[in-house]
Amino acid sequence: MNVTEERTRKEAMWLNDFQPAVLSVKEVAQILQTDENKGLSTARAGERYKNFGYNELVVTEEEPIWKKYLEQFKNPLIILLLCSALVSLLMRQFDDAASITLAIVIVVTVGFVQEYRSEQTLEKLKKLVPPLATCLRDGREEVFEAKYLVPGDVVILTTGDRVPADIRLVQSSDLQVDESSLTGETEPVPKSNLQVQKSPNLGPSQMLNIAFMGTMISSGNARGLVVATGEKTQFGQVFRMMSEEESPPTPLQNSMNTLGKQLSAYSFVVIAIIMVAGLIQGKNILVMFNIGVSLAVAAIPEGLPIVTTVTLALGVMRMARRQAIVKKLPTVEALGCVNVICSDKTGTITCNQMTVTSVVTACGDKIKVSGSGYNSQGRCDIVDSQNFEGTQSDLFTIAQISSLCNNAVISGEVLRGQPTEGALLSLAAKITPQDYKLKFNRIKEVPFNSETKFMSVICQETEADMAPVEFSKGSLEGVLSKCSFYLHHGQSVPIEGTSLRADMVKFAAELGDKGLRVLALASGSGSGSLVFAGLVGMQDPPRDKVPDSILTLAQSGVRTLMLTGDAKETAIAIARQIRLLPSQSQGRGVSVSGAEIDRMADPDLQTVVKTASVFYRVTPRHKVRIVKALQFHELIVAMTGDGVNDGVAVKSADVGISMGKTGSDVCKEASDLILLDDDFTTILSAIEEGKSIFYNIRNFVRFQMSTSIAALSLITLSTLMDTPNPLNPMQILWINIIMDGPPAQSLGVEPADKDIMKRPPRNTKQGMLTKDLIVNILLSAAIIVCGTLYVFKEMMEDGRMTARDTTMTFTCFVFFDMFNALSCRSQTKSVFSIGFFSNRAFCLAVLFSLVGQLLVIYAPPLQYIFQTEALHLKDLLFLVGLTSSIFVVSELKKFLEGYLRRRRTKFTRSDSTKSLISLV
Numbered sequence: 001m002n003v004t005e006e007r008t009r010k011e012a013m014w015l016n017d018f019q020p021a022v023l024s025v026k027e028v029a030q031i032l033q034t035d036e037n038k039g040l041s042t043a044r045a046g047e048r049y050k051n052f053g054y055n056e057l058v059v060t061e062e063e064p065i066w067k068k069y070l071e072q073f074k075n076p077l078i079i080l081l082l083c084s085a086l087v088s089l090l091m092r093q094f095d096d097a098a099s100i101t102l103a104i105v106i107v108v109t110v111g112f113v114q115e116y117r118s119e120q121t122l123e124k125l126k127k128l129v130p131p132l133a134t135c136l137r138d139g140r141e142e143v144f145e146a147k148y149l150v151p152g153d154v155v156i157l158t159t160g161d162r163v164p165a166d167i168r169l170v171q172s173s174d175l176q177v178d179e180s181s182l183t184g185e186t187e188p189v190p191k192s193n194l195q196v197q198k199s200p201n202l203g204p205s206q207m208l209n210i211a212f213m214g215t216m217i218s219s220g221n222a223r224g225l226v227v228a229t230g231e232k233t234q235f236g237q238v239f240r241m242m243s244e245e246e247s248p249p250t251p252l253q254n255s256m257n258t259l260g261k262q263l264s265a266y267s268f269v270v271i272a273i274i275m276v277a278g279l280i281q282g283k284n285i286l287v288m289f290n291i292g293v294s295l296a297v298a299a300i301p302e303g304l305p306i307v308t309t310v311t312l313a314l315g316v317m318r319m320a321r322r323q324a325i326v327k328k329l330p331t332v333e334a335l336g337c338v339n340v341i342c343s344d345k346t347g348t349i350t351c352n353q354m355t356v357t358s359v360v361t362a363c364g365d366k367i368k369v370s371g372s373g374y375n376s377q378g379r380c381d382i383v384d385s386q387n388f389e390g391t392q393s394d395l396f397t398i399a400q401i402s403s404l405c406n407n408a409v410i411s412g413e414v415l416r417g418q419p420t421e422g423a424l425l426s427l428a429a430k431i432t433p434q435d436y437k438l439k440f441n442r443i444k445e446v447p448f449n450s451e452t453k454f455m456s457v458i459c460q461e462t463e464a465d466m467a468p469v470e471f472s473k474g475s476l477e478g479v480l481s482k483c484s485f486y487l488h489h490g491q492s493v494p495i496e497g498t499s500l501r502a503d504m505v506k507f508a509a510e511l512g513d514k515g516l517r518v519l520a521l522a523s524g525s526g527s528g529s530l531v532f533a534g535l536v537g538m539q540d541p542p543r544d545k546v547p548d549s550i551l552t553l554a555q556s557g558v559r560t561l562m563l564t565g566d567a568k569e570t571a572i573a574i575a576r577q578i579r580l581l582p583s584q585s586q587g588r589g590v591s592v593s594g595a596e597i598d599r600m601a602d603p604d605l606q607t608v609v610k611t612a613s614v615f616y617r618v619t620p621r622h623k624v625r626i627v628k629a630l631q632f633h634e635l636i637v638a639m640t641g642d643g644v645n646d647g648v649a650v651k652s653a654d655v656g657i658s659m660g661k662t663g664s665d666v667c668k669e670a671s672d673l674i675l676l677d678d679d680f681t682t683i684l685s686a687i688e689e690g691k692s693i694f695y696n697i698r699n700f701v702r703f704q705m706s707t708s709i710a711a712l713s714l715i716t717l718s719t720l721m722d723t724p725n726p727l728n729p730m731q732i733l734w735i736n737i738i739m740d741g742p743p744a745q746s747l748g749v750e751p752a753d754k755d756i757m758k759r760p761p762r763n764t765k766q767g768m769l770t771k772d773l774i775v776n777i778l779l780s781a782a783i784i785v786c787g788t789l790y791v792f793k794e795m796m797e798d799g800r801m802t803a804r805d806t807t808m809t810f811t812c813f814v815f816f817d818m819f820n821a822l823s824c825r826s827q828t829k830s831v832f833s834i835g836f837f838s839n840r841a842f843c844l845a846v847l848f849s850l851v852g853q854l855l856v857i858y859a860p861p862l863q864y865i866f867q868t869e870a871l872h873l874k875d876l877l878f879l880v881g882l883t884s885s886i887f888v889v890s891e892l893k894k895f896l897e898g899y900l901r902r903r904r905t906k907f908t909r910s911d912s913t914k915s916l917i918s919l920v
Helices: 003-013 025-032 042-052 065-074 076-090 094-118 121-126 234-244 251-281 285-299 303-321 329-337 345-349 388-404 419-431 476-480 500-513 546-555 568-577 594-598 602-608 620-632 644-652 665-670 681-720 729-740 742-749 771-795 803-823 840-858 860-866 873-883 885-919
Strands: 132-137 140-145 154-158 166-178 189-191 216-228 324-326 340-344 355-361 366-369 380-384 409-411 414-416 440-446 454-461 469-474 483-488 491-494 517-524 530-539 559-563 591-593 614-616 637-641 655-659 673-675
Touching: 025 166, 025 216, 076 094, 154 166, 234 620, 234 644, 303 324, 303 329, 303 681, 303 742, 324 681, 329 655, 329 681, 340 345, 340 620, 345 559, 345 568, 355 388, 355 419, 355 500, 380 388, 380 419, 388 419, 388 469, 388 483, 388 517, 388 530, 409 419, 419 517, 419 530, 469 476, 476 500, 476 517, 476 530, 483 517, 500 517, 500 530, 500 568, 530 568, 546 559, 546 681, 559 568, 559 620, 568 591, 568 614, 591 594, 594 614, 594 620, 602 620, 620 637, 620 644, 637 644, 644 655, 644 665, 655 665, 673 681, 681 729, 681 742, 681 771, 681 803, 729 803, 729 860, 742 803, 742 840, 771 803, 771 873, 771 885, 803 840, 803 873, 803 885, 840 860, 873 885
Parallel strands: 340 559, 340 637, 483 530, 559 614, 591 614, 637 655, 655 673
Antiparallel strands: 132 140, 132 154, 154 216, 166 189, 166 216, 324 673, 355 366, 355 530, 366 380, 409 414, 440 454, 454 469, 469 517, 483 491, 517 530
């Protein structure tokens, strides 16, 4: 056989995603050239092993650690700081070089450790491939490593096994598969070997005759044909997509990169200005170049990376206290930029706990059930009945059936068993505190079967010598087929000649339209003569605070989209309950199915995501396409998920969010943020934290750059004008300590503004240095320079510079710094509004700085070091009065800007009202 024929044969044996499900077992076996009863021969399996390779997920060779560490230095701001350190070294300014180098090492190391810990996603995914498999070879049962499985092998599955490959079921007995590791849905999926009807865009959730790699056998047993191995499996496709997907840089990283480039440009401008001025004055060009480089290096805020890292780290600690674990530091701030949240339904928006919400008795009485979770908290309120006592009697019978036809156990609100049965136990506890299991002994159980669609148990009363009683639950048609009577307010009434069957079908359809899962209940003396008791409707209900959280997000300019693998009815029902859609909405125009997405080209999907709010029956590929379509509009997207299938979309989003309780390891590793309580409302707290962090970093930049520019301007002016320097080297060092020290650092921990959630997400197109920020920086620097030069000039009236002159000038500059820091606590709000003492760290930092300044002035040893002398009280009062001017100007500016902003808002609303009136 030549190479071309061999390749053609191999390709023909690879079945595509849905083919095995829509073909009969015989057809699949024929394509795979195998025997579905005996399996492959050892010789043929060996040939296929050579052709198809291992049944494993291969991780590409990782870069060495040292290379990953060096990649941290690609940040433009880090490169700029490295250049500063090098220049300082060449100019023999060793203290500056050492401090800048230390700052770089700290920041780079912290960033490296964070990222290295988060790059373990694919290794976690590999662990879901089981090490051993039970397989038929030459008609004999063998156990060997799962990586040696090939297409065409026959695998035997039993309860507790992890599925070793994608397997087309040949035989099955009461098989239920836990697919939560793949889909995130906790309810086990019944599987059979029946051929699936072919339909366009058949999804994994509809392939009920395929057991997927990495899922778990909950109950039953089966035998099946391996139809896909390694990267050809559903897990493998997720694996390949995750290995190809790159996490986008966060908005803060982009802002810091831009800031680094801006500061580099400004540094060159400073050097050029100094050199031109020196040339005009006829000074030595080399001397002026050295001065210019020194000033440019000093102007670079080497404390910024440290402050940013510390601020983000403190944000991480605060968020941990609010049940959110951040894996990558820049993610904290990125949350404040999020425009759209794509949320998974199960476990995030909902409680991930099935709860009975509606009961319809056999005679048509309707009961509303409150409460959620696996507990007895809640009530059963009769909303439609002609005989309340009779309805209550029927409810006791429903409670009895719910308790006895049940294998689950609830202990301290922790369920051991299936969610559906947990919901029935909770319903029984809400109806009555009586424990029916103490009154009955189970004699026999008929487990749920996909053909009969019901489960039955036969029980005997422990104390009374009564005939055994059968209790049954299941689908409406399955249970009704066993019933000859129905329960009517405690009495058994023959079904024959009544409209009960039609009525129950109608009620079941009504409950189904609300997105509820419907079960029928019955009991009696024997099969065929059971008494039909009624219907229960259950769902995984939304969390209590989700509707309010979605409303708050909408008011702050953040859209919420719901992405789910559920059917349209369930998705729309939940969307209505959380007020994502109007209460009467049928989802037209705002809900899109996975099948519809498959038919859309990328430009069409980019248009649809502008208006759609609910996406149902979606797969991992659909989720990634939705994220990419939103990012096309330059939106910052947060994506939540829990199953392995969510991992790719979580990784591709700007902010990936996973669930701490129910999330798979793969999804947690791919994410940036883990919600410990799996609660959607925690995202709201995280966004609030993210918004405040960026504003705090910007406040620090304003303070440090205004102080830095002021100090440099004083030195530059004195150099260019051939006048004595107002500040000596030790005094400049002290100012630098204040600039990068506690007062500056404390601006990074300013508490979040109570109105911060009313602000829209940050515009990521704007850099850190906006026009308004530059104006504030220059204004503050100008006031500091003018005030300090005024004091210096007043002190130098006799033409000689004394210790008192430098002390007054030095103290003036430090006091200006403290008032400037106070002004920088908020860009828009008055300090009187946010509270003088709301930032305790800031108050302590300023207090210690002022005490330190007084020690520098009055302590003899420090007077000698800093060349200062004691000042009179009137001197200090004069300096306080003068330096507070920067605070007064800042407060007046904020007040004026706020007034103009309110006027613009008022006029805008007025114009909108007039336009609306004219339209009417």
